[in-house]
Amino acid sequence: MDPVAALLEIATLLERERxxxxxxxxxRQAAATLQDLxxxxxxxxxxxxxxxxxxxxxxxxxxxxxAGEIPEYLVELRGExxxxxxxxxxxxxxxxxxxxxxxxxxxxxxxxxxDAARALGHEYLAITDHSPRLKIARGLSAERLRExxxxxxAESTATFTMFAGIEVDILDDGALDQNAAxxxxxxxxxxxxxxxxxxxxxxxxxxxxxxVSNPRVNVLGHCTGRLVQGERGMRAQSQFDARAVFDAxxxxxxxxxxxxxxxxxxxxxxxxxxxxxxxxxxxxxxxxHAPGHLSLLDYGAERAEQxxxxxxxxxxxxxxxxxxxxxx
Ligand SMILES: [Zn+2]
Ligand SMILES: [Zn+2]
Numbered sequence: 618m619d620p621v622a623a624l625l626e627i628a629t630l631l632e633r634e635r636x637x638x639x640x641x642x643x644x645r646q647a648a649a650t651l652q653d654l655x656x657x658x659x660x661x662x663x664x665x666x667x668x669x670x671x672x673x674x675x676x677x678x679x680x681x682x683x684a685g686e687i688p689e690y691l692v693e694l695r696g697e698x699x700x701x702x703x704x705x706x707x708x709x710x711x712x713x714x715x716x717x718x719x720x721x722x723x724x725x726x727x728x729x730x731x732d733a734a735r736a737l738g739h740e741y742l743a744i745t746d747h748s749p750r751l752k753i754a755r756g757l758s759a760e761r762l763r764e765x766x767x768x769x770x771a772e773s774t775a776t777f778t779m780f781a782g783i784e785v786d787i788l789d790d791g792a793l794d795q796n797a798a799x800x801x802x803x804x805x806x807x808x809x810x811x812x813x814x815x816x817x818x819x820x821x822x823x824x825x826x827x828x829v830s831n832p833r834v835n836v837l838g839h840c841t842g843r844l845v846q847g848e849r850g851m852r853a854q855s856q857f858d859a860r861a862v863f864d865a866x867x868x869x870x871x872x873x874x875x876x877x878x879x880x881x882x883x884x885x886x887x888x889x890x891x892x893x894x895x896x897x898x899x900x901x902x903x904x905x906h907a908p909g910h911l912s913l914l915d916y917g918a919e920r921a922e923q924x925x926x927x928x929x930x931x932x933x934x935x936x937x938x939x940x941x942x943x944x945x
Pocket of ligand 2: 715716717784904
């Protein structure tokens with residue numbers, strides 16, 4: 618087995634399991650290191666083990682792959698990690714409008730995310746790194762975002778489109794955390810609440826109404842902010858007048874995101890029902906922070922299907938041209 622492929626498959630499986638981002642990163646790092654090593658070092662166990670970026674576990678994987686075996690650890694993970702679930706809706710999804718790179722709090726480059734999306738069969742992927750106020754996630758200044766836009770678009774090919782986007786913070790008063798002209802240059806704007814999630818219902822409703830009425834906004838990200846499982850712990854959903862917010866989304870053509878991450882499962886079922894009734898569009902997204910998260914769309918697809926969301930109302934089942942026309 619090709620050792621680089623083995624290391625990358627292990628990283629992808631670890632990411633899908635969402636156990637430790639550092640462990641997955643170590644395998645990606647080892648793959649990058651190995652690719653750059655000259656043949657004589659690759660073939661010499663002592664020098665290989667001494668190479669920076671190669672540790673005990675990654676060394677063992679490389680040696681087993683070089684011996685023509687499928688590395689033990691990979692066999693173990695293939696057996697343990699739940700395979701992607703198939704569904705009619707999942708088969709209809711053509712891309713993803715919410716993902717992160719190492720420009721903010723994702724773990725890999727723009728190019729690596731693009732490759733992973735192509736490998737999944739996506740026709741498009743939006744890179745939506747965080748906005749300045751989310752300092753903990755290294756949110757992008759206007760300057761860095763301007764620098765990023767052409768680099769994202771440059772990863773497009775004849776059959777695959779990379780959308781330059783942002784996950785912009787909805788500030789306390791409903792304003793967006795990036796300058797309007799710059800937001801206007803982007804292909805996709807996801808707006809999300811990341812702070813003061815426990816604000817009272819009335820001001821929270823006002824805040825969200827202001828955001829979704831902003832003509833720059835395409836998608837309302839993980840609308841309740843809840844966390845239902847996982848290492849980040851639990852977090853209650855924020856309180857707002859869902860009917861009013863979803864009515865405004867429908868009026869302004871803003872898609873309500875169905876966030877596929879198992880720890881989010883946002884919006885909750887009862888809110889999906891309200892959004893359906895309000896006539897909203899939806900965007901089924903991964904919110905990937907690593908390549909192996911892109912496949913988590915299957916969880917969101919399963920939820921949307923159970924909630925009875927018609928595929929044609931999910932913008933990520935649309936083709937690139939229709940999507941672009943809607944986003945503009
Ligand atoms: Zn977010
Ligand atoms: Zn995000």
